[in-house]
Amino acid sequence: MPASERPGGRTARVREAVFAAALSGLAERGYASLTIEDIAERAGVHKTTIYRRWGTLAQLVAAAVADLSETTVPVPDTGALESDLHEMARSIVALVTSEPGRTIIAALFSDAVRTPEVAAIKREFYAARYALTDVVVRRAVERGEIPERASAADLLAAVAAPIYYRLLVADLPVDRAVADRAAAAALAAARAGALNA
């Protein structure tokens, strides 16, 4: 990779500054009032830099959200499904309860209903997360921990669902205990074959 793209290089610094500006803009104003001009000003870069690199506002926001999630919810590989799922659930809780996570989720979820671009960002983001974490389930099947027919998508959704349900639907607090219970319930369901494809 060229020196400028290495962590700390000029391109990497621009990327970081632009993503931070996009996320704080999203949190403060919501997608509908966000502009590339505003993000460029916050990041201290020229707007043509943003247009050249990300094309559209929607693509920039999608990239910034994906980047935040990749850095805060890494794909675990602890050697056992149980601890992998607990780690995933705890990272999700850490993300959604963090200041940037909370405001971004609020913005994405409130605007998605009436803004097709935001709905698309959200949809692509979660589809990408599945593609990324699929390997956690494949490894578990290879180790013989769950039935071969277990649906990776359903198992991963089962870990995240109770956390998002409390957050978005029931409006109840989420913490480490909620994460651990979500992971344990998902694992029990998978072992019982209730999540087979």
Next chain:
Amino acid sequence: MPASERPGGRTARVREAVFAAALSGLAERGYASLTIEDIAERAGVHKTTIYRRWGTLAQLVAAAVADLSETTVPVPDTGALESDLHEMARSIVALVTSEPGRTIIAALFSDAVRTPEVAAIKREFYAARYALTDVVVRRAVERGEIPERASAADLLAAVAAPIYYRLLVADLPVDRAVADRAAAAALAAARAGALNA
């Protein structure tokens, strides 16, 4: 009960017309643009009738949403937890995929983030649902189908969570198969003790 409040009586008809007007107004305009005057006009009643009976817009919308849910998601009593949970999951899917259900959920979820009254309506609504369906779990414990320590709130949330997750987060379709899988996974988790309090 006085004749006017019986189904088909004048009070019952007014109630029905006002609830229908509140829900269609909510679906079309969102909470922020909804007014009691507008609902009164849609329902063909005087606005003082609404003020006298429901007090505020928030209380009226809360009552209308609760009424919709009570009529479309009845509390099952089939004699076995498994069939009770499948019935509940299927009713939830039927509600959230129905035309009024979809628009109301969209309205409640998009506005809740920035409107404290809507957040309160949503919170109270789901708390009331738990209180109502609690009995399903109590009966199952009495019949010895799940551990005595099973958390009713967590079991009910486990049934609903995968449905709402697909709907609100992953943006995937929900149908009867999704409902049945949610019910089966929740039951497996409860039986394994993963949902104990």
